[in-house]
Amino acid sequence: xxxxxxxxxxxxxxxxxxxxxxxxxxxxxxxxxxxxxxxxxxxxxxxxxxxxxxxxxxxxxxxxxxxxxxxxxxxxxxxxxxxxxxxxxxxxxxxxxxxxxxxxxxxxxxxxxxxxxxxxxxxxxxxxxxxxxxxxxxxxxxxxxxxxxxxxxxxxxxxxxxxxxxxxxxxxxxxxxxxxxxxxxxxxxxxxxxxxxxxxxxxxxxxxxxxxxxxxxxxxxxxxxxxx
Numbered sequence: 043x044x045x046x047x048x049x050x051x052x053x054x055x056x057x058x059x060x061x062x063x064x065x066x067x068x069x070x071x072x073x074x075x076x077x078x079x080x081x082x083x084x085x086x087x088x089x090x091x092x093x094x095x096x097x098x099x100x101x102x103x104x105x106x107x108x109x110x111x112x113x114x115x116x117x118x119x120x121x122x123x124x125x126x127x128x129x130x131x132x133x134x135x136x137x138x139x140x141x142x143x144x145x146x147x148x149x150x151x152x153x154x155x156x157x158x159x160x161x162x163x164x165x166x167x168x169x170x171x172x173x174x175x176x177x178x179x180x181x182x183x184x185x186x187x188x189x190x191x192x193x194x195x196x197x198x199x200x201x202x203x204x205x206x207x208x209x210x211x212x213x214x215x216x217x218x219x220x221x222x223x224x225x226x227x228x229x230x231x232x233x234x235x236x237x238x239x240x241x242x243x244x245x246x247x248x249x250x251x252x253x254x255x256x257x258x259x260x261x262x263x264x265x266x267x268x269x270x
Contacts, residue, residue, distance in 0.1 A: 068255070068257070069257075070258070070261075071259075072259065072262075074262070074263040075095060075265075076092060076093070076263070078091070078268070079092075080236070080267065080268065081270050082237060085235075086235070087114065087116075092108070092110040092112070093107070093109050105134055109129050110127065110128040111126055112124050112126030113125055113126060124145075125145070125146050126145055127145075128142075128143040128145065141172075142169070143167055143169045143170075144167070145167045147164070147165045148164045149162070157189075158187045159231055161182075161185075161186070162184075167180070176209045178208065182217075183202055186199035186200075187199075190229070193228050194225055194226060194228060195228050198221070198222040203216070212253075214252045215249065215253075219263075221263065222243075222244060223243045224241065224243075239269040240267065240268055241269070242265075242267075243263070245263045246260075246262055247263055249261070
């Protein structure tokens with residue numbers, strides 16, 4: 043784990059140094075709504091269906107939407123594996139865009155003292171953007187802490203994620219998120235496979251992309267989750 047964190051920090055330093063050397067560019071501000079539904083499939087499997095929208099992630103200036111389906115597998119309460127498919131498309135007829143994306147995740151969770159949890163997620167994305175195939179590799183580290191208030195829980199968290207895109211053969215994107223999950227029922231920090239729960243996730247996102255027309259992105263995310 044220590045070697046992984048050291049490698050991540052080196053990559054983060056290189057990315058920031060390269061970004062600061064580039065000329066300042068336009069900044070985007072957006073709101074990202076999302077709705078997720080989770081269905082248990084036996085004890086160790088879970089199906090997730092998701093729909094959301096954002097603006098100009100791959101198109102030049104259009105509003106985009108995404109629909110996704112993922113299958114999660116929970117291994118030994120510390121590891122989560124995910125595989126899924128996402129279809130993204132433009133809602134602006136003047137700027138057509140479509141993306142087919144197959145992704146695989148490997149998430150490692152480590153409970154820490156005082157109800158903290160550290161997570162490290164690796165993701166591989168196989169993408170067909172307007173018919174052109176590319177690969178993207180992402181690594182995200184996250185730290186969260188659970189606070190229980192009567193019969194409900196609040197989970198503030200922060201994460202940092204770095205992206206490698208085969209289209210540019212470089213680490214082109216850095217994403218930092220700070221937010222909080224509001225659980226309608228008490229949350230057990232050891233329980234990764236959440237059941238019979240509703241969660242409101244509010245977060246702020248800052249992103250720097252050296253290959254995007256708008257280098258900086260500020261977004262407010264609102265995600266509502268329903269777990270059966």
